Amino acid sequence: MGFEVIKPGLLSTLQDEGRYGYRKYGVIVAGPMDRFAHRTANLLVGNGYEAVALEMTLSGPTLVAQSDRLVAICGADMEAKVDGSLAPLWQPFVLRTGSELQFQYAVEGCRAYLAVHGGFMAAEALGSHSTYLRAGMGGYEGRTLRVGDVLKMEKDESPIQLINAVDLRARSVSPRIRPDYRDNLVVRIVKGKEASYFTPESWSQLLSQSFQVTSQSDRMGYRLSSERKLALTEGISYEMISEAVACGTIQVPSSGQPIVLLADCQTTGGYPHIGHVISADLPLVAQIKPGGMLQFQEVTHREAQEQLLLQAMDLKLLEIGMQTWFRGLKK
Known part of the structure; x- marks a missing residue:
């Protein structure tokens, strides 16, 4: 059980952290274009950085949930709607069985990321599940999504404690660390x-x-x-x-x-x-x-390193906070 693809979107691919260790053989890294949004979406649903999420470009897909799922959307604002009502960004929320998640054209930013608790199931190639389109490797049969595809989960069900959590809005990512997307x-x-x-x-x-x-x-x-x-x-x-x-x-x-x-x-x-x-x-x-x-x-190189460390610290604090919350739900 997972998500049925009703509309594939302009360029929708499954991506994990990327394919490392093979550049010397001419194999690219791939992975998410916006690594920060990809990692944040995964953390919000209790995944690690390495989990597979769906990257959507400019115009997103329409998906139907085949079971209750804990999900999060980060990155570009594609005016995502659940059964006609706006879905939250940068916070986890529950998709109920039969609900339709519809993405529009991006009004802010270019790429959005959909993460699900447990991560999406994707083909593995050379130690990574990321889609490499030119080589037809990884992801969903090495290609972009098509109408009729079914996205399956690594974990078949989200724990009932997560589905019934009542304070999901309190898990929203602080505006302080959200990227300021602009053209x-x-x-x-x-x-x-x-x-x-x-x-x-x-x-x-x-x-x-x-x-x-x-x-x-x-x-x-x-x-x-x-x-x-x-x-x-x-x-x-x-x-x-x-x-x-x-x-x-x-x-x-x-x-x-x-x-x-x-x-x-x-x-x-x-x-x-x-x-x-x-x-x-x-x-x-x-x-x-x-x-x-x-x-x-x-x-300077020093400033570049400092900015990367600050970004990593923000993600680490978010990871600690979410892990603590998830552990509390499962007790």
């Missing part, structure tokens, strides 16, 4: 290995002008567009020997327009790396819709 964003970066290959004017342009996320963007990376191209110092080529890249790497091809690599990015790349988006800001970048704007702000 006009300032993104913090550190200098890349080849930043010195660019002219001083180009580095200034990177930090002063606005870039638009183009419609050619996807889970592999965001292609950006601006009025002025980023130019290399005379005598240096845009075509380089391929080397390792990672989620957050900012590459600049011969067009002079940067590309921010994201969750499904390739393992190596042959363009110069002008910078890297700090890990703490990657969830915000993942929530920018095509057509949205962003600017870059340089920070």
Whole structure:
């Protein structure tokens, strides 16, 4: 028993934390685009970070619950409704048997995450259940959802104590730690290995002008567009020997327009790396819709590490609080 897919949505895939340890063989990490929202949704329903959740992009699916389920929705606001009434965001709630959960077009942010107590069941490939679409690996048969699919659970039933809990609204995530999703964003970066290959004017342009996320963007990376191209110092080529890249790497091809690599990015790349988006800001970048704007702000490696630690502390406090609450329900 699980959820029947009535409408699949634009791009709905099952994702866990990602596929690690295989990049040396050319296998990408995959996993959620917005790791913070994915982890938060799982914590709210009593799961660990590694549990499989449903990632929905721009326009979400319509699902029918086949049994009572404890669920949570985090990330973009897709105006989710349960039998016509607005569903809560950033807090757990109960879906009753036969209830229809319907997601609309995202009015804030780009990607939403649906987690269920126990986690969704998904195919495992190379130690991960994440969907890798280009290789047809993991997730739901290695693909996006289709009409008629049935999403099954790792745990067949939610404990009755969770279903009958009366203070679920008190479990809402504090607004203090919720990301501020917007389509006009300032993104913090550190200098890349080849930043010195660019002219001083180009580095200034990177930090002063606005870039638009183009419609050619996807889970592999965001292609950006601006009025002025980023130019290399005379005598240096845009075509380089391929080397390792990672989620957050900012590459600049011969067009002079940067590309921010994201969750499904390739393992190596042959363009110069002008910078890297700090890990703490990657969830915000993942929530920018095509057509949205962003600017870059340089920070030090120390600041980047501090911001990631602060984000990890927020999640750890939420995890401790939710685990304590769940243990109390089960006594």
